[in-house]
Amino acid sequence: xxxxxxxxxxxxxxxxxxxxxxxxxxxxxxxxxxxxxxxxxxxxxxxxxxxxxxxxxxxxxxxxxxxxxxxxxxxxxxxxxxxxxxxxxxxxxxxxxxxxxxxxxxxxxxxxxxxxxxxxxxxxxxxxxxxxxxxxxxxxxxxxxxxxxxxxxxxxxxxxxxxxxxxxxxxxxxxxxxxxxxxxxxxxxxxxxxxxxxxxxxxxxxxxxxxxxxxxxxxxxxxxxxxxxxxxxxxxxxxxxxxxxxxxxxxxxxxxxxxxxxxxxxxxxxxxxxxxxxxxxxxxxxxxxxxxxxxxxxxxxxxxxxxxxxxxxxxxxxxxxxxxxxxxxxxxxxx
Amino acid sequence: xxxxxxxxxxxxxxxxxxxxxxxxxxxxxxxxxxxxxxxxxxxxxxxxxxxxxxxxxxxxxxxxxxxxxxxxxxxxxxxxxxxxxxxxxxxxxxxxxxxxxxxxxxxxxxxxxxxxxxxxxxxxxxxxxxxxxxxxxxxxxxxxxxxxxxxxxxxxxxxxxxxxxxxxxxxxxxxxxxxxxxxxxxxxxxxxxxxxxxxxxxxxxxxxxxxxxxxxxxxxxxxxxxxxxxxxxxxxxxxxxxxxxxxxxxxxxxxxxxxxxxxxxxxxxxxxxxxxxxxxxxxxxxxxxxxxxxxxxxxxxxxxxxxxxxxxxxxxxxxxxxxxxxxxxxxxxxx
Numbered sequence: 001x002x003x004x005x006x007x008x009x010x011x012x013x014x015x016x017x018x019x020x021x022x023x024x025x026x027x028x029x030x031x032x033x034x035x036x037x038x039x040x041x042x043x044x045x046x047x048x049x050x051x052x053x054x055x056x057x058x059x060x061x062x063x064x065x066x067x068x069x070x071x072x073x074x075x076x077x078x079x080x081x082x083x084x085x086x087x088x089x090x091x092x093x094x095x096x097x098x099x100x101x102x103x104x105x106x107x108x109x110x111x112x113x114x115x116x117x118x119x120x121x122x123x124x125x126x127x128x129x130x131x132x133x134x135x136x137x138x139x140x141x142x143x144x145x146x147x148x149x150x151x152x153x154x155x156x157x158x159x160x161x162x163x164x165x166x167x168x169x170x171x172x173x174x175x176x177x178x179x180x181x182x183x184x185x186x187x188x189x190x191x192x193x194x195x196x197x198x199x200x201x202x203x204x205x206x207x208x209x210x211x212x213x214x215x216x217x218x219x220x221x222x223x224x225x226x227x228x229x230x231x232x233x234x235x236x237x238x239x240x241x242x243x244x245x246x247x248x249x250x251x252x253x254x255x256x257x258x259x260x261x262x263x264x265x266x267x268x269x270x271x272x273x274x275x276x277x278x279x280x281x282x283x284x285x286x287x288x289x290x291x292x293x294x295x296x297x298x299x300x301x302x303x304x305x306x307x308x309x310x311x312x313x314x315x316x317x318x319x320x321x322x323x324x325x326x327x328x329x330x331x332x333x334x335x
Numbered sequence: 336x337x338x339x340x341x342x343x344x345x346x347x348x349x350x351x352x353x354x355x356x357x358x359x360x361x362x363x364x365x366x367x368x369x370x371x372x373x374x375x376x377x378x379x380x381x382x383x384x385x386x387x388x389x390x391x392x393x394x395x396x397x398x399x400x401x402x403x404x405x406x407x408x409x410x411x412x413x414x415x416x417x418x419x420x421x422x423x424x425x426x427x428x429x430x431x432x433x434x435x436x437x438x439x440x441x442x443x444x445x446x447x448x449x450x451x452x453x454x455x456x457x458x459x460x461x462x463x464x465x466x467x468x469x470x471x472x473x474x475x476x477x478x479x480x481x482x483x484x485x486x487x488x489x490x491x492x493x494x495x496x497x498x499x500x501x502x503x504x505x506x507x508x509x510x511x512x513x514x515x516x517x518x519x520x521x522x523x524x525x526x527x528x529x530x531x532x533x534x535x536x537x538x539x540x541x542x543x544x545x546x547x548x549x550x551x552x553x554x555x556x557x558x559x560x561x562x563x564x565x566x567x568x569x570x571x572x573x574x575x576x577x578x579x580x581x582x583x584x585x586x587x588x589x590x591x592x593x594x595x596x597x598x599x600x601x602x603x604x605x606x607x608x609x610x611x612x613x614x615x616x617x618x619x620x621x622x623x624x625x626x627x628x629x630x631x632x633x634x635x636x637x638x639x640x641x642x643x644x645x646x647x648x649x650x651x652x653x654x655x656x657x658x659x660x661x662x663x664x665x666x667x668x669x670x
Contacts, residue, residue: 005433005434005435005436005437007433007465046381046382047381049384049481051424051426051459051460051479051481052426052460053426053427053428053460053461053462053477053479054428054462055428055429055430055462055464055477056464057430057464057466057470057471059470089386091386091387091388091479092388093388093389093390093477093479094390095390095392095430095475098340098342099340100340101340102340124386125386125387125388126388127388127389127390127477129390129391129392129668130342130667131392131472131667131668132667132668134469134472135392135394135471135472135668136392136470136471136472136475137466137469137470137471140430140471140475142388142390142428142462142477142479144386144388144426144428144477144479146384146386146481332465332466332467333464333466333467333470
């Protein structure tokens with residue numbers, strides 16, 4: 001083990017990432033809060049506070065529908081929302097390569113600022129490092145965030161029950177494909193915009209109005225295949241989804257077919273996968289669809305006692321496919 | 336302005352950094368908490384909570400007296416302590432270069448873990464990114480942290496008064512010189528160990544026992560010259576320090592003379608500069624000296640109504656020198 005090299009795949013949010021996290025990080029930093037392996041931690045003060053961190057190394061810095069600054073705010077805001085926390089304060093730490101143009105930095109910072117204003121969070125602390133030319137690629141951003149957990153809204157894998165509905169709030173594959181399309185080697189032929197968006201405006205009101213949501217996760221790296229496999233593994237229940245119900249934009253479908261990429265593993269940055277009680281699913285759906293970010297919200301499947309620990313896709317052509325956890329790094333530096 | 340390039344100096348914690356922070360970041364992210372430009376933010380929940388972030392890009396990863404993992408924990412813990420906050424929870428975000436040896440990563444993570452255990456903070460959330468070979472230099476770490484602010488202990492530049500004593504808790508220059516000595520081009524001839532240490536065990540008990548401390552800052556990048564200039568500028572009072580009272584290890588002195596470096600601008604990672612009420616200084620000193628990390632604590636000067644906005648050094652040879660804010664990047668990637 002100790003002679004292994006770190007591969008791009010170790011950052012991919014899939015099996016290799018989990019091995020590294022469980023084998024090295026959890027082993028060494030063990031505590032019950034970190035062990036949850038949520039993207040943010042809930043810590044007990046007199047009020048419950050959620051705390052999260054994310055580094056952004058996306059390349060290129062700008063892509064259709066967003067840039068690294070917008071992504072850094074939305075990503076961290078969304079991680080808090082997934083814990084039923086109202087995002088309030090962000091930190092912003094920049095690592096900048098010597099020689100970056102001021103204009104580029106300014107654009108990034110403006111994007112952070114306008115996104116933060118739009119989703120009503122405040123950047124309250126920061127850090128700035130510059131490294132010599134060649135020691136990083138243009139700019140990396142870390143945003144950490146804290147937020148107040150809604151009372152009586154504790155979302156957890158443990159709450160998921162067989163019979164729960166699986167709801168997806170948006171379409172899939174747009175962020176991953178937008179970043180790919182922004183890379184020189186692929187040209188800009190695809191014209192697909194990222195779904196990058198902060199979800200607090202959509203989801204906090206829904207969480208306040210109903211207790212039917214048991215668990216949420218934003219399907220970023222690893223896509224919905226990653227999140228649903230985590231849910232299957234964490235609950236030892238089956239996640240059964242219907243391909244015909246998964247909103248897949250036509251342009252993303254075409255690009256995936258051309259490139260041979262499974263859209264289920266493409267990153268999204270403006271959608272959530274939820275497990276919702278069967279009784280409450282109708283209400284959650286109608287609340288979601290009233291918001292511009294979730295017009296396409298759909299029940300895409302259900303939690304089952306069968307197929308324990310597995311994600312099953314019932315395809316449009318009537319076949320049944322086991323979808324595995326993505327193995328390694330499909331698309332490096334997507335976020 | 337917009338055609339300027341980002342220079343190494345923009346990350347140096349000196350004038351260029353401040354220009355960039357004030358001109359770009361504050362302008363765009365303006366809010367009263369961030370405007371304090373402390374290294375951490377105090378945010379109001381039912382209890383006051385301090386929140387801070389820091390990225391670590393030190394090169395080499397290991398140096399005498401520490402490594403990037405120890406530094407990342409101590410640096411963030413110390414930023415919280417400087418706000419009179421008891422450090423409790425950390426996040427850990429790693430950006431790793433593809434091809435890094437597992438053994439190196441393991442060492443770094445072990446160092447994070449053992450330092451966190453030793454200073455009783457918990458890493459509760461994290462993130463892991465891997466970038467392709469050449470897109471970063473080995474490993475960068477971001478640690479953000481939150482802690483509970485001690486009741487009735489609000490430390491701020493605004494509290495500083497003329498007549499206050501300036502206390503330094505340790506010797507100067509060891510961290511900066513240890514990192515420099517670890518670089519290949521300088522050889523390992525100097526044999527100076529970093530002072531890298533978490534200060535919560537030292538300072539939280541002192542803060543609990545006395546309200547005499549008005550302000551504290553850890554003199555990292557920019558050294559005590561940087562911190563004392565910030566104090567002078569922020570209060571519009573004079574900071575008058577006595578060279579003979581500043582603990583400067585013999586090895587650091589020799590290395591500084593050889594290299595032509597002013598030890599006042601060298602980074603420290605295990606010391607604090609404080610403004611303390613004149614009446615309370617004796618008690619603070621005796622409390623500090625009872626702890627192994629502050630045996631050398633000294634009153635190094637005083638706050639004055641003369642020399643407003645300036646840092647003045649009375650030298651051992653009887654001359655008087657205005658010490659300016661360090662201008663740019665003296666020693667890149669020192670933390």
